[in-house]
Amino acid sequence: MLSEEELALLDAIRETGSLSRAAARLGKAPSTVSHAARQLEKRFDALLFDRRRYRLQLTPAGHLLAQEAGRLMQDMTRMTQRVRQIASGWEDRLWIVTDEILEFESLMPVIRAFDALQSGVKLRVTHEVLSGTWEALRDGRADLIVGATNEPPAIPGLRWFELGVMDWVFAVSPRHPLAAARGPLKRDAISAHRGVAVADSSRLTAGRAYGLVGGQAALAVPTMRAKILAQREGLGVGWLPRHRVASLLKRGELVEKTTADPREPNVLYVAWRGDQEGRALQWWLEQLRQPRLAKRLVQGIDAFA
Structure with missing residues (x-):
């Protein structure tokens, strides 16, 4: 693991291409920076700096060390923040x-x-x-x-x-046969037509379907929005959240029907x-x-x- 000073040294040399300019950036003497660079190479037993050219450069090994060290430093910073976060009572x-x-x-x-x-x-x-x-x-x-x-x-x-x-409304498409039915809809009249239900996501049981009449054919859909759309298109009937379909009812894209057995909120x-x-x-x-x-x-x- 590199220290913050060693990581800063690698970055300074990589960006300036000179020990003297790197030293100026770090606020240290050139001899101190040169010694630190050689100590770093000795520590890893690898050539990290290419000194053969006029502009000092990192070798491939030096680039890898700088990149990995930077990543580790970021991880350490995040870990420190998370530890302090948990210690202050916040969850991870x-x-x-x-x-x-x-x-x-x-x-x-x-x-x-x-x-x-x-x-x-x-x-x-x-x-x-x-x-x-x-x-x-x-x-x-x-x-x-x-x-x-x-x-x-x-x-x-x-x-x-x-x-x-949550309040519910029994609604059907104006094109659905039940739209023209008179009086409160009884169970047998509703069960003669397919209902639309949002599929229960239970992993351990068969799940439950609400708003369906016993023996009624059903279309299971993934979301309440899908259920609203399906009923608007006449693909089935069923109970919908009243406030979410208020505009559809107002425009006549859905028709509210009373039922002999109202659904409790x-x-x-x-x-x-x-x-x-x-x-x-x-x-x-x-x-x-x-x-x-x-x-x-x-x-x-x-x-x-």
Whole structure:
């Protein structure tokens, strides 16, 4: 491993091509720099400086040493910063998993505010669907989950609070046969047509599909946006977050239908493990408890406006 002085010596010689100019840059006597250069060659038992030409140059071995030493110095600097970061209570990394029902765009202002803290914590934001969201926390693939649906399961050390309530609307394309149906739609009328569902991302179970009637054919799609698009195109029917499709309903690109069995609003949860509460996690929990942010996350952004 090279010291900072030795690395500075290599850089100075490489850039100036002269021991005297390198010495001037380093603020040392030329004899001191010359001695340090020879000591460096002796230490590595290799010719590091080509003295045969008028302009002093690094040999290939010298170039390699300078490059590798520079990389190691950067690694040491980063390691020092990380050690100080951890010692001050910040995590090395925070893994946030959102349920796909939430939109990433809603989190962007929070991420920007977190970046302004300059904590050094690396953020990783991914998403899961339905059971997969709780699974991520249980299996250690998340430090914090946001927007999880269904009641909190039994997870050691689990802590949680309610983020808010999401309202749903049963919507179909104006070209779909159910668009012209009169009165509240009954289960048998709905089950006669294909439903659209966002596929559960659970890795350990068969997963669950919500909003489908027993025996109903289903089209499974990867995201809520895909579900909205599929229903707008008449590929199926189902329940959609009311606020996210408000403009489509207003323009008549989707038609709201009442049903004999209305869907209850979904409670969305924020959850984490109580044994892992660093400063980054605490900061995010404080933000998510703010009513204005919680409302924006739950209602979502109407991307079709």
